[in-house]
Amino acid sequence: MKAVTIQKSAPVSPPLWVRLKDHFRWIGPMAPALVIIALFFAGPIIWTFYIAFTNMELTGSTASTYSFVGLQNFQHMFNDPTFRQSVVLTIIFTLGSAVVGQAGLGMLLALLMRGKNGVFRGILGAIIVGAWVVPEIVAAFIWYAFLNQQGSLNVFLGAFGLPQNNWLYVAPMVSVILANVWRGTAFSMLVFSAALSDVPKDLLEAAAIDGAGSMQRLIRVTLPLIKNSIMTNLILITLQTLALFTLIFAMTGGGPGTKSQTLPIYMYQEAFKFYQLGYGAAIALVLLVIGAVASLIYVRVLRVEI
Amino acid sequence: MKAPSVAMPRKSVSAALAYAVLTLIGILFLVPFVWLFLASVNPSASLAVTVPKSPSLANFKSVFTSDTTLTPFANGLLISGGTGILTMVSAALAAYPLSRYNLRFKRPFMYTILFATGLPVTAILVPVYALFVQLNLLDSFFGTIMFMTATSLPFAIWLMKNFMDSVPLELEEAAWVDGASALKSLRTIVLPLMLPGLGVVGIFTFILAWGNFFVPFILLLSPNKQPAAVSIYQFFGQYGSVAYGQLAAYSILYSAPVVALYVFISRFLGGAFNLAGAVKG
Known part of the structure; x- marks a missing residue:
């Protein structure tokens, strides 16, 4: 008991045992995590750099006896119109569903829900967060059912005498973008709501007294105050959307043809449908580099204290 | 301390508009779910949304x-x-x-x-x-x-x-x-x-x-x-x-x-x- 009171009043200087024990006492506790990350996360990333420059295949003669082919995979990639189309589709998908759709709608919801009736907010929040919590494959199934030729959307359109279509076939990109907006808006809404609740009220009141209209208060006061949250959210949802696979794959499979084939789907097709593992790894490397750049920006923007 | 309500009528109109927009968004988000719940209690469900004739937990x-x-x-x-x-x-x-x-x-x-x-x-x-x-x-x-x-x-x-x-x-x-x-x-x-x-x-x-x-x-x-x-x-x-x-x-x-x-x-x-x-x- 005595020791406790002495310790409490002691200054912050390190206790004796810190100086006595050796430098490497962190190794024991950190070893399990470090070994797992090294073998199953860092290792595969490093290995990507190697097999992306080989002609490894899933089956056939080069499955086990693959060889180094230099930049051949990358030459093939940049000359392949399907690859270029995939890049464009990935950009459209990311801008449309994440930056414009999720962030835009999330901001609208966060702004409009301020100061509204608590029960109303609770119900609306539950619906929108519900779409986010549901597993991705279920979201894909729900939207597949909704947009199908026999699906609910056509029932509604038919009731109003509007043209019916198999929307997954006629407008695959619009379909997957809508589904991803539905699924991801909650995240942006939650981030923006939290940021907005930190905006000091007296600042907005002062602006109102000075004669600023609601639009001016939003643009001049609110948005600049939460711009850090906006920035981090935009980078985070961009990162998530760039690499999104399940929703598109289960709804359209990248089709019809290659009309909704974003980069992750293209990578999957090449590696696992056409058995070109080396080429698939080269596409994976492109995705990794894009992701790494965005992630670096994220770490920089966040500027957390560690 | 509340902000002076200079334009009270305008404010309630914009609040009503906000509620309307929010309700519409809520309905749009809810609609895809409706089919899932109705189909789950409908033993003869199709892809189209229908109210089951004889709802049951058979599924x-x-x-x-x-x-x-x-x-x-x-x-x-x-x-x-x-x-x-x-x-x-x-x-x-x-x-x-x-x-x-x-x-x-x-x-x-x-x-x-x-x-x-x-x-x-x-x-x-x-x-x-x-x-x-x-x-x-x-x-x-x-x-x-x-x-x-x-x-x-x-x-x-x-x-x-x-x-x-x-x-x-x-x-x-x-x-x-x-x-x-x-x-x-x-x-x-x-x-x-x-x-x-x-x-x-x-x-x-x-x-x-x-x-x-x-x-x-x-x-x-x-x-x-x-x-x-x-x-x-x-x-x-x-x-x-x-x-x-x-x-x-x-x-x-x-x-x-x-x-x-x-x-x-x-x-x-x-x-x-x-x-x-x-x-x-």
């Missing part, structure tokens, strides 16, 4: 009494549970030195961890597949759990370290004086004080693993090893005529644990923003 019942639907649930539980526990334990261990010791590499390490949380895991699956072929780890629960743990760990360590930082150091110093090892003071003092944080990390990892489709879809080949996420896809994506009512019931049962755990985290463990702790700039 749920047939899901519950068939091995083809129960095995994927057990597989999912094994994979996600294994990933959740392994991640929680190894992240707690790793977070201790990061939170308690003066390490020279702490800052670069934590920045690397944060950087790793942003990397697209989807992209790593191709090399992992190639690696697993060579190591004979394909189609094994062990390999799948290890990969999912490895990709969950960066965020888990990040969260765990922040939770641990909030446990005051003074409580431990007494134990140190009594000669307790790091492991003992972690187990008897730190972890009991951060049980909510421990729960958040474990449950959050479980939720993500439970909902993961792509990883088991690539790394597990035998149908009897695949979790529910993959079997749902195989039912609506690959086979032509489908018992949509049963699949809807199956989807609801598959989603239920995730929704329940999410509600649990946000109600009892301090809210979703513990999870998104890294988001707020």
Whole structure:
């Protein structure tokens, strides 16, 4: 008991045992995590750099006896119109569903829900967060059912005498973008709501007294105050959307043809449908580099204290 | 102190407009769900939304009494549970030195961890597949759990370290004086004080693993090893005529644990923003 009171009043200087024990006492506790990350996360990333420059295949003669082919995979990639189309589709998908759709709608919801009736907010929040919590494959199934030729959307359109279509076939990109907006808006809404609740009220009141209209208060006061949250959210949802696979794959499979084939789907097709593992790894490397750049920006923007 | 209401009528008009817009958005978000719930209680459901003539729980019942639907649930539980526990334990261990010791590499390490949380895991699956072929780890629960743990760990360590930082150091110093090892003071003092944080990390990892489709879809080949996420896809994506009512019931049962755990985290463990702790700039 005595020791406790002495310790409490002691200054912050390190206790004796810190100086006595050796430098490497962190190794024991950190070893399990470090070994797992090294073998199953860092290792595969490093290995990507190697097999992306080989002609490894899933089956056939080069499955086990693959060889180094230099930049051949990358030459093939940049000359392949399907690859270029995939890049464009990935950009459209990311801008449309994440930056414009999720962030835009999330901001609208966060702004409009301020100061509204608590029960109303609770119900609306539950619906929108519900779409986010549901597993991705279920979201894909729900939207597949909704947009199908026999699906609910056509029932509604038919009731109003509007043209019916198999929307997954006629407008695959619009379909997957809508589904991803539905699924991801909650995240942006939650981030923006939290940021907005930190905006000091007296600042907005002062602006109102000075004669600023609601639009001016939003643009001049609110948005600049939460711009850090906006920035981090935009980078985070961009990162998530760039690499999104399940929703598109289960709804359209990248089709019809290659009309909704974003980069992750293209990578999957090449590696696992056409058995070109080396080429698939080269596409994976492109995705990794894009992701790494965005992630670096994220770490920089966040500027957390560690 | 309220702001002077200069334009009261205009304000109530804009409030009404806001309610109208919000209600419309809410309905649009709700509509895709409606079919799922109606179809699940309709034994003869199609893809179109219809009010069932004779609603029954027959779909749920047939899901519950068939091995083809129960095995994927057990597989999912094994994979996600294994990933959740392994991640929680190894992240707690790793977070201790990061939170308690003066390490020279702490800052670069934590920045690397944060950087790793942003990397697209989807992209790593191709090399992992190639690696697993060579190591004979394909189609094994062990390999799948290890990969999912490895990709969950960066965020888990990040969260765990922040939770641990909030446990005051003074409580431990007494134990140190009594000669307790790091492991003992972690187990008897730190972890009991951060049980909510421990729960958040474990449950959050479980939720993500439970909902993961792509990883088991690539790394597990035998149908009897695949979790529910993959079997749902195989039912609506690959086979032509489908018992949509049963699949809807199956989807609801598959989603239920995730929704329940999410509600649990946000109600009892301090809210979703513990999870998104890294988001707020």
